Amino acid sequence: METDYQMVCDWWMAHEWPPVPACTLPKNGLVVEEDGKPLAAGFLYGTDSDLCSIEWIVSNPEAPILARGVAVKKLVKSLTELGQKMGYGVIMGWLLSKSLMRVYSEEGYLKGDEGLTNMFKRFQ
Numbered sequence: 628m629e630t631d632y633q634m635v636c637d638w639w640m641a642h643e644w645p646p647v648p649a650c651t652l653p654k655n656g657l658v659v660e661e662d663g664k665p666l667a668a669g670f671l672y673g674t675d676s677d678l679c680s681i682e683w684i685v686s687n688p689e690a691p692i693l694a695r696g697v698a699v700k701k702l703v704k705s706l707t708e709l710g711q712k713m714g715y716g717v718i719m720g721w722l723l724s725k726s727l728m729r730v731y732s733e734e735g736y737l738k739g740d741e742g743l744t745n746m747f748k749r750f751q
Contacts, residue, residue: 631656631658631665631668632649632652634658634665634668635658635668635683635685638668638685638686638687638688639683639685641688641689642685642686642688644685647683652670652683653670653671653672653673655670655671655672655673655709655713656668656669656670656671657669657670657671657702657705657706657709659698659699659701659702659705661694661697661698664687664690665687666686666687666690666694666695666697666698667684667685667686667687667695667698667699667701667702668683668684668685668686668702669681669682669683669684669685669702669703669706670682670683670706671706671709671710671713673713673715677715677716677717678715678716678717678718678719679710679713679715679717679718679719680718680719680720680721681703681706681707681710681718681719681720682720682721684699684702684703684720684727686698686699696726699727699730700730700733700734703727703730703731703734704734706718707734718736719739720736721743721745
């Protein structure tokens with residue numbers, strides 16, 4: 628788990644994203660591999676309602692682009708199935724990437740609001 632976290636942090640930094648602190652990540656996360664090589668990772672956040680969300684999807688920047696694309700599709704599908712198995716009725720994602728929006732659309736997700744600004748406040 629700790630080695631996966633460091634790997635995902637390295638990926639985020641390579642994609643010029645600040646690493647997400649481990650204390651803010653949910654317990655439900657997946658890494659998609661092909662032939663033992665990790666290609667993509669993401670997380671499923673649960674709530675105390677019928678809603679959960681898929682967040683912090685990132686791919687291995689050293690993997691071939693096509694392999695990354697296939698892995699991200701598999702990741703979104705797997706996280707969606709996990710949310711459904713856990714009993715959630717609605718799964719959301721907040722996206723900026725057009726290619727990731729296509730992946731979600733192919734998995735049956737509907738488009739909601741556009742042009743959102745994500746705001747957060749840290750207490751640490």
